[in-house]
Amino acid sequence: MRTHELVLQWIEKQLSDGDLALGGRLPGERAMAEQLKVSRTSVREAVRILEAMGVVRAGVGSGKDAGTVVIAEPGSALGSTLRLHVATRHLPVADIVETRVLLESWAAERAQVGVPALEEAAELLDQMDAASDIDAFLALDARFHVALAQAAGNSVVSAMMASLRGAIENYAGELTGNLPDWNATSDRLRAEHRAILTAVNDNDGGRAAELVAAHIQGFYTEAGVGSGPSPR
Amino acid sequence: MRTHELVLQWIEKQLSDGDLALGGRLPGERAMAEQLKVSRTSVREAVRILEAMGVVRAGVGSGKDAGTVVIAEPGSALGSTLRLHVATRHLPVADIVETRVLLESWAAERAQVGVPALEEAAELLDQMDAASDIDAFLALDARFHVALAQAAGNSVVSAMMASLRGAIENYAGELTGNLPDWNATSDRLRAEHRAILTAVNDNDGGRAAELVAAHIQGFYTEAGVGSGPSPR
């Protein structure tokens, strides 16, 4: 077993045993190295991996944001992983879109009316009406879909949703340039968003799921993805 | 931007541009360090992250298994990430089980008859009949479910399925000790597996999906998970 894996094991045990909780701080790199009888290099390699997994965040200096603290951001970590595998052509974009339809439909069908995430989703729609440029619109769009997924109350589904969205984020941004009429498209997307949220708030899960599926597939089909092999 | 992130960016670009393909070898750590004008340490940190993401595999020595090779194993990488987040209590086991039901039901419904994965699944069932100890049974069980998921032809769903299974693998192993009668349980599981595979081969996707959902939920319910808060 390699040295940095030993460090990883030790930290994972601290987490499992509850000795290290969310928001807690890891010992300094030098302290851990001395305690585990390994070099600081190996400790750093382990911390790097945890950072890539979204389990910790490292900050320099001293005070509030300093040190290596335990966080919980599986979404961005999974997103980076998926993005890399998309780059290797091992994961086709079409499969990611299909999976996104699957997860988001499920979430829309089970979204619980009255949770904070739905209120946030409604606010985001208002902001999208006022959004001027495409990038701002897409950023709000991403947050809307994540909020919708959160309303179902399954943190794993939420995390995977966010990661799928993140994995093809740049890709989606490039696609908008190919659309024939962005204004028309954005108007349609806005209307579809409203319809989805209305269906959810009416407790019509089945309809919400159908609308979500059509919404996502519609966008990528219009942009030239979703049917046929991945163009990337 | 930190130095190792620069290296990551460079490698990701090599992958995106196709200069580095699956099965290809990265330049040696010393060569990359010199080329990118960074220290070998930073290069190593980047390689570590890619290794944790299941994008590369590092091997010492020389020859066939030596050097840093591009691979594609998102499943195990995502599994490790999820396992860590379960350790932080951020991802409840119940949510993972629920997500697994979602993905596997979907896959069972869309499994394509005649693909190699289904043949492998059938062979695994035969091996499970001969499995003596619990661990061997569970290992074959895991492979069966992964094979079933692969039959749907969506690599993202397959990878996520494998990762979910891996994230709670140890957990599932511990649970079997709490079962009242393992022999009875394993007989039931075997029968359910046969029924699922039969439904798939009969092109009865709906029934296959129902059977899979009941199969997974049944196991975890019997073992004391799936309802109520996570016990871990």
Next chain:
DNA sequence: TAATCCATGTGGTTGGACCACATCAACTAG
């Protein structure tokens, strides 16, 4: 009293050294 300076502790980076390992070519003994 208020502004400044510096000691302290954090992660970030570097260069160099050495190790274990696997291969392959050159060499040597038969």
Next chain:
DNA sequence: CTAGTTGATGTGGTCCAACCACATGGATTA
């Protein structure tokens, strides 16, 4: 000429010692 041995080579794995940038907070000073 063949078969076995040996050493050169190149890979990742590990460690060390030093230095940097940064943020804080207490000591010092105007």
